[in-house]
Amino acid sequence: MVVTPGNVNDSTVFDTVMGALRVPRAGAGRPRRRPDAVLADKAYSSRAIRRGLRERNIRTVIPERADQEANRLRRGQAGGRPPAFDRELYRARNVVERCFGRLKQFRAIATRFDKLADRYRAGVHLAALILWLREPAQDPLSDSP
Numbered sequence: 001m002v003v004t005p006g007n008v009n010d011s012t013v014f015d016t017v018m019g020a021l022r023v024p025r026a027g028a029g030r031p032r033r034r035p036d037a038v039l040a041d042k043a044y045s046s047r048a049i050r051r052g053l054r055e056r057n058i059r060t061v062i063p064e065r066a067d068q069e070a071n072r073l074r075r076g077q078a079g080g081r082p083p084a085f086d087r088e089l090y091r092a093r094n095v096v097e098r099c100f101g102r103l104k105q106f107r108a109i110a111t112r113f114d115k116l117a118d119r120y121r122a123g124v125h126l127a128a129l130i131l132w133l134r135e136p137a138q139d140p141l142s143d144s145p
Contacts, residue, residue, distance in 0.1 A: 001121060001124060001125075002016050002017055002020075003117040003120055003121050006112070009043065010043060010044070011043055011044050011046060011049065014044060014049055014052075015052065018038075018052070018056075021033065021035065023035050034056055034057070034058060035058060036058070036059060037058065037059035037060070037061055037089065038053055038058055038059070038060055038061065038062070039061045039062075039089065039090060039092060039093045039096075040061070040062045040093075041062070041063070041093070042062070042063050042064075042065045044062050045062050045063065045064055045065045045068060049062070050062070050083060059086075060083065060084070061085065061086050061089050061090050061093075062083070062085070063085055063090070064082060064083055064085070069082070102131055103124065103127050103128065103131070106123070106127040106130075108123055109123060109124055109127050
């Protein structure tokens, strides 16, 4: 998690988040540093981000912004082909949006009362922990809910 001032675009810290990312393995072993795919909204649709993910061999599932599509179509063949986009995989992004919605149920998180980034980050961690503890226990080995 990276905390930025309120007026900073999220896509500016994309490389920082990707550099700190650790994907846990199903079995034993250290976490992977490269996810299979990145699902993001249109705010992350930029050439630099797409190029960076392509260089790291990470599948990009980011819809193209309308202005980018119009510009590409205006240029004709010189505009290139549209970026690949998997609608079915993109549907899984709603989990992230629901998580943000649940975190914003905590008033201190939604309005950011804390002036120091470390305190705000700690509050987000506590809120996430509370949400996690509220979830009913699910045993992955049992067949019944």
